[in-house]
Amino acid sequence: MHAPSASISRAQAIVAALLAAVCLVPFAYLAALSVADPWTFPALAPEGWSLARWGRMLTGAGALGPSLSLSLSLSLTVAIASTAAGYVTGKFIAYHPWRRRLLVLAYVPFVMAPVILGVCLMYLFLRMRLAGSVAGVMLAQTMFAYGFSIIFFNAFWSARLKAMEDLVATLGGTTAEAYWRVLLPVSVGMLLICFFQTFLISWFQYGLTLLVGAGKVQTLPLKVYDFVSEANMYYAALASCLLVLPPVALLWVNKRFVFRQGLGTT
Numbered sequence: 001m002h003a004p005s006a007s008i009s010r011a012q013a014i015v016a017a018l019l020a021a022v023c024l025v026p027f028a029y030l031a032a033l034s035v036a037d038p039w040t041f042p043a044l045a046p047e048g049w050s051l052a053r054w055g056r057m058l059t060g061a062g063a064l065g066p067s068l069s070l071s072l073s074l075s076l077t078v079a080i081a082s083t084a085a086g087y088v089t090g091k092f093i094a095y096h097p098w099r100r101r102l103l104v105l106a107y108v109p110f111v112m113a114p115v116i117l118g119v120c121l122m123y124l125f126l127r128m129r130l131a132g133s134v135a136g137v138m139l140a141q142t143m144f145a146y147g148f149s150i151i152f153f154n155a156f157w158s159a160r161l162k163a164m165e166d167l168v169a170t171l172g173g174t175t176a177e178a179y180w181r182v183l184l185p186v187s188v189g190m191l192l193i194c195f196f197q198t199f200l201i202s203w204f205q206y207g208l209t210l211l212v213g214a215g216k217v218q219t220l221p222l223k224v225y226d227f228v229s230e231a232n233m234y235y236a237a238l239a240s241c242l243l244v245l246p247p248v249a250l251l252w253v254n255k256r257f258v259f260r261q262g263l264g265t266t
Contacts, residue, residue, distance in 0.1 A: 086149020094157035
């Protein structure tokens with residue numbers, strides 16, 4: 001009686017292992033290529049292995065150090081600003097009589113592709129002297145991240161949370177106390193999820209950054225494409241590894257602290 005179920009579970013484990021291997025092979029290849037010495041056809045393996053490229057990047061001697069720092073600071077700023085603003089704005093829209101009409105405005109940045117919208121807004125950025133600057137790229141990315149944050153939190157604010165806020169007011173609490181003691185603790189999981197998502201929106205942005213930044217704001221995605229276009233596969237692999245590391249770390253944090261502890265539910 002137990003033999004069929006045991007064979008099925010064994011087959012499922014084998015299939016899961018194969019799928020995991022297929023998913024991990026590209027990342028393993030990038031990691032290997034980033035530390036490989038010259039690797040030419042028809043050799044099956046590189047001439048040797050070296051961490052020299054990683055060392056040059058970490059010591060700031062390479063061009064990837066500044067790009068990594070810029071991408072991290074840019075994405076963190078966009079994520080924090082858009083998450084905080086979307087949290088408050090989403091609450092305002094969720095309880096507003098014109099909720100549906102106001103929510104349509106949050107979808108405006110997603111009506112067209114980021115590059116097309118950037119072209120439409122390029123005149124405004126030029127007049128404001130923000131084209132080719134980090135501030136201009138940050139503003140352009142925040143437009144998309146802020147819209148996403150509003151849509152995300154609009155579904156979060158419910159009648160239950162409104163009742164909890166009203167209860168605090170009934171007991172004599174202030175608005176600040178309602179946020180600090182009730183709403184923010186309940187919202188921790190959703191705030192983290194929105195922060196992760198908006199961080200990734202900024203982190204992987206290429207077309208809008210290239211257009212508004214005029215090629216002067218060299219974020220990590222731009223460096224990856226530059227190395228690929230130059231056929232510099234070793235530094236392209238290194239830049240790709242750096243590009244993948246933050247999303248992997250966020251995925252681990254998301255799984256470890258949000259969903260496992262039930263913070264994503266209210």
